[in-house]
Amino acid sequence: LGAAALDAAAVLVRQLDAELAGLYVEDANLLRMAALPFAYEITTVSAVARRIDVSAVEQGLRRQADAMRLALSKVAQALHVPWSFQVARGTLMDILLEEMREPGLAVLGHTGPFVMNGHAQGPHASAKSVHDARRQPVLTLYDGTAPAHRALNVAIRMARPHRKAAVVMLVADTDVERAQLRARVEAELQGKIG
Secondary structure: OOHHHHHHHHHHHHHHOOOEEEEEEEEHHHHHHHHOOOOEEEOOOOOOEEEOOHHHHHHHHHHHHHHHHHHHHHHHHHHOOOEEEEEEEEOHHHHHHHHOOOOOOOOOOOOHHHEEOOEEOOOOHHHHHHHHHHHOOEEEEEOOOHHHHHHHHHHHHHHHHHOOOEEEEEOOOOHHHHHHHHHHHHHHHHHHHO
């Protein structure tokens, strides 16, 4: 989990008196690709092509999950809040949609190019990932319901200290409903900013 995402989650847990729940998604497409008979990797050290070792990829995913679990537990213990962690295998969007059926708030992070085989790439990789994540806008969905209104307020509170954009995606069936939702969001933003 990116340090910036974990920091953001910790801030929210403190503000909302919530539980810290971690979810690590093992990308099923990555594992399927690694198992293909024509899948090869070229290492930067030897520049030699070799077959991808699926078991090594699975071990790397387990190491990343273990590192995330440890980081999450340290933050939760420091904040004295309950926490949980689970590992799921599948596609990211399918798993997220399944997990987010109940109203909740998700802070997304990724290991991306900054972590490979459990190791940070380069001496400033961690700082770069935090810096890049802090520049990203805060995204929330808004459909006019009470949970969506709470999520909007949290998004505004998260965006304001770092002077980044709060991007609000409206969920509406008609143009009229979309215009009503937009007016409510704009009124809320003006109230928070002014």
